[in-house]
Structure formats: structure tokens, C-alpha cells
Amino acid sequence: MDNPDLIVSVVVGDGEAETGPTATAWHGYKFIDPAESGAIFPIIHVNGFKISNRAIYGTMDDLEMAALFTGYGYKVRFVEDLANLDNDLAASLQWAVDEIRAIQKAARSGNPIIKPRWPLIVLRTPKDLSGPKHLRGQFIEGSFNSHGVPLLNANKDDEEFAPRPEINTIIPEDASLRMGQRKETYNGYQPLDVPDWKKYTVKKGTQDSCMERIGEFLHDVIEANPKTFRIWSPDELISNKLGAVLRERGRNMQWDPSPVSPTLASSKSCRTGLFPSYESFMGIIHTMMVQYAKFMKMAREVPWRNDVSSINYIETSTWARQEHNGFSHQNPSFIGAVLNLKSSIARVYLPPDSNCFLSTIAHCLRVKNYINLMVGLSLPEEAERHCIAGASVWKFASTDEGVNPDVVLVGIGVEMTMEVIAAVALLRKKVPELRVRVVNVTDLMILAPHSLHPHGLTEEAFNTLFTEDRSIHFNYHGYPLELKGLLFGRPSLDRVSIEGYNEEGTTTTPFHMMLCNRTSRFHVAAAAIKGGTVVNPKVAVVDHELVSGMLHEAESYKKYAFENGEDVEGV
Structure with a gap:
């Protein structure tokens, strides 16, 4: 997002494609504005097997796959000619780039395509194509045996040790063409211009809603950082009283035929992210949060990688106030998920009032390399001292x-x-x-x-x-x-x-x-x-x-x- 010339090619295995987050992520392009952002280009690698079982996508024929992803809104192309695989894939990649550029050109010229169909490639190959065909009477290529490490003794068994020198010729000499060395993978963080939170504080004796004050603060954060801050929320900005963020800028939803929906123009970016949600729903994205934390931990241990932005979660509609939803919506377990992370990156805050929450969120938006969780709903100086002390x-x-x-x-x-x-x-x-x-x-x-x-x-x-x-x-x-x-x-x-x-x-x-x-x-x-x-x-x-x-x-x-x-x- 906000890298208009960047195309990110995402290879998704047919086993991974079955999981809940990925099954939902096929809709992600509906939130990407081709006028201001780059594009995600998915390649589903259908090789038929998971660790020891058939993949669901691997059991589907081309007609079924085309129907599924056409229904998701994609334009589908199959690559499955093993005799001519390299040329077929190269031509298909060029086709995908041309389709993406056409969609972007239309959007950037002021005549956007309504509900554009983004390209998607289904790549069918045997599992472990180009690996060992078989070993000691066991099939490797084309079977689940290739999923793990099929050659466990390559360091001492001449039969298993068979390197192919031409592999090294694939690696580009120009480092900028190597995926891991592209600056977009390690140099994306930009600090935010965070307003003075004290301007939004609640005076003694007033009954202002905590989240309404936070909404006013976040509104001004967006205005001050139109290309470096983005709020993600499943469906709860209004119900969580954060509607102020939509005052001038609407939801960045590209597929929206309803005439009664809010304005859909938005420039909110994703350098630093904020994810407000009902407390009970946070468990749904628990494992994704943990994976980002693992990436963050490793990124900090690599000397050439720059700082990464913190990801900030706000838990609202907590178990203590469930007059309408009930037992199904009472689940504070996301706190424990963050507590289990590496201590150097995990932070959990439970501010007791509006002013403490303002001080806390201002701090969280400024810091980097953290997972910050804020739960909840004095004078400004008292709140600041209290929050600094913890x-x-x-x-x-x-x-x-x-x-x-x-x-x-x-x-x-x-x-x-x-x-x-x-x-x-x-x-x-x-x-x-x-x-x-x-x-x-x-x-x-x-x-x-x-x-x-x-x-x-x-x-x-x-x-x-x-x-x-x-x-x-x-x-x-x-x-x-x-x-x-x-x-x-x-x-x-x-x-x-x-x-x-x-x-x-x-x-x-x-x-x-x-x-x-x-x-x-x-x-x-x-x-x-x-x-x-x-x-x-x-x-x-x-x-x-x-x-x-x-x-x-x-x-x-x-x-x-x-x-x-x-x-x-x-x-």
C-alpha cells in the first residue's frame, strides 16, 4: 500500500490456502486503491499434497478452481504445461503485469474500472518438482514424502549429496534484483508526527466517552500523517465510538455499490498500523499477531534490517460490558497471547481513564519494534506521570x-x-x-x-x-x-x-x-x-x-x- 509502482507476488501453497486467514485474504484486494497503491498478485501453487494428506485445492479440477476464484472476483490463468513450464510461466507473469498496469492506469487517469478483476495464476506442478525422483525405493517427487527434508543424510551420503551447480546461476548479480535485498522489504518505516495528546484531554467532572476522545485524537493523527498511518477495523469504528476518523476520509473499500455508504476516498497508509476491535474477536487474529511478533524478533537480530513499525491493538467492548452480546463475547484471552511473547517486544496497557488512554496511545504510536495492546476505555500532567511510571x-x-x-x-x-x-x-x-x-x-x-x-x-x-x-x-x-x-x-x-x-x-x-x-x-x-x-x-x-x-x-x-x-x- 502507498507504493504505487510496487507489485508483490505472493505464492500460496494449496495447503496454506485452506487456512482461515488465507481463505479470507482473497478479498484483500477489495481494500487496495489502484490509484494510490501497488498490487498483490497471487500465485496458487497446487502441488496436491500437504504434510501427509491431499490438499483440498489439489482435488479440484480447473473448472472448479476457475469458478471459485472467478466468484472471488479474479481473472484466472492456469500454468500447467510441464513440458514448457518456464515459457508458460514467463508469459503468464507478463500477462499479469499487463492486467495490473491497465487497472492502475485507468484509476490514475480518473476513469477507474468498477470492480476490476485482478489477475491470479494457478500453477500446477508435481510436489517437489526438480527434486529427487525417488530414494531407496520411496517416491519423493509427486508425493507427500517430499514435504519435509527428504534427504536427511546429504552431509555424509554420496547418493543423497548431489548439488546442481546451475542453481547458483539463477541468483542475480545485481543485489537490487534479489527479493530479500529490495529496500521495500526492510526500509519502509517512517516515524509519525503525533499531535500533543494533552489538547484532547477530559476535564474533571465531565462525562466524555473515552473512545470519542481517542477518535478525535486519531482523526488529527490521520490528517498529520496521510501517507504513514492506517487504521484497520473489521466493522466496529462507529460502534466503538471512533467515528471521528471518518469525518473527512471514508473507509478504503473499493467494492461498494451502495449509495448510502460513507465516502470512499482515502489516503490512509500502512507504515504504522492501528487495529481496534471487540475484545472477543481479537482471538481470531491471535496467530497472525504471533507470527508478526516472531518476524519482528528476528528482524531486530539482523544487523542490516532497519526498524519496523509497531503494530497497535485496541481492545474495546470488553467482557465487563456485555449487556447485549453475552457469554459468547466475553473473552479477554488476547492479553495472555501478548504476555507470552518475547519480553523485549510485548507491551500490555490498561489505562484507567480517558487521559491515561490518550497518553498511552500517543506513546504507542511513537515507538517502534513493539506489539502494543491497549485495553479499555486526573489532569493531563497527572495522567502522563502515571503512565510513564506504569x-x-x-x-x-x-x-x-x-x-x-x-x-x-x-x-x-x-x-x-x-x-x-x-x-x-x-x-x-x-x-x-x-x-x-x-x-x-x-x-x-x-x-x-x-x-x-x-x-x-x-x-x-x-x-x-x-x-x-x-x-x-x-x-x-x-x-x-x-x-x-x-x-x-x-x-x-x-x-x-x-x-x-x-x-x-x-x-x-x-x-x-x-x-x-x-x-x-x-x-x-x-x-x-x-x-x-x-x-x-x-x-x-x-x-x-x-x-x-x-x-x-x-x-x-x-x-x-x-x-x-x-x-x-x-x-
């Missing part, structure tokens, strides 16, 4: 500004943090002698030991923030097991308790979701009381009475939501 004590919510606490309550995620604050308000009424420190974590990686992650807190810093010996209760947006993995290696973990998403819920009210997953203010307050009894004898005296009362109240709120279809007023 976590901080929220003095306004703590007892005596968090000094000398009996227990530490930690909120990670918007709703989780709000419940922690509500729990502290409850505790002030029910048990004022309990001293509470409230900590909010926005950068999840600070919880890992510093030896395992560059953002991880040192032991001294961890103890300063969370105390050396007080009970700590985490109210976490994701799966509790993820936090246990991050905290592993920290001393005195027997003082830690964690609640998060526990696969409980349905199409229900927001507070009922908190109650079902034991992340409500009542459950947080109960955990705080239990933790405080260890060091505060005044709390220990009333421990059982207070905890029982909290959990009883939680059940009454749950019953109310179930019977009335809404939460208790004001909750």
Missing part, C-alpha cells in the same frame, strides 16, 4: 493518602479500578479503622521481575509501591492465571490474592458481571478486610461479621439484577 498510588482513594496501610488494593482495567474505588468508599463507612492503599496499574509488564522484562519493577521499587509485608489484592481485567505468571518470582506471594475474569456471565447488567466474577466492590472489600486482619487487631475482631455482611449484600444485588433485569439504581 503504576502509582492513587492518594485520593487511599486512607491517609496510602501511608502505612494494612492492605493494598490494586485495580487493573477500567471497571476493575472503579470497583476498587467503590470498595474503599464502602470500607470507610463499614470499617473506618482499616487503612487502605489503592494502586492502579496501567502498564501490566511492571509486575514482572525486572530480570525478566525491561519494564519490570526492581524488588526495591516493587516493595515501595506494594509494601514489603502487607496483603495485596488484585482486581484484574483478564484471567487471574496471567497475573500469577507475571508475579512468579516475587517474594512473599502468599500475601497475594487475585480476582479477574473467571468465565462467568451471560447477557446481563454491568454490575451483575462484576458480581458473577467476584470482582465487585463487595468482593474487593471482603478481600481487603481478610487481608487487614493480619496486621490490624481492631479489624480482626469484626472480620467474620463484616465479610459475611459484604457477601450477603453481594448476593442481594445479584438477585435484584436477576429479577429486575437492571442493576440497583446508582450502583
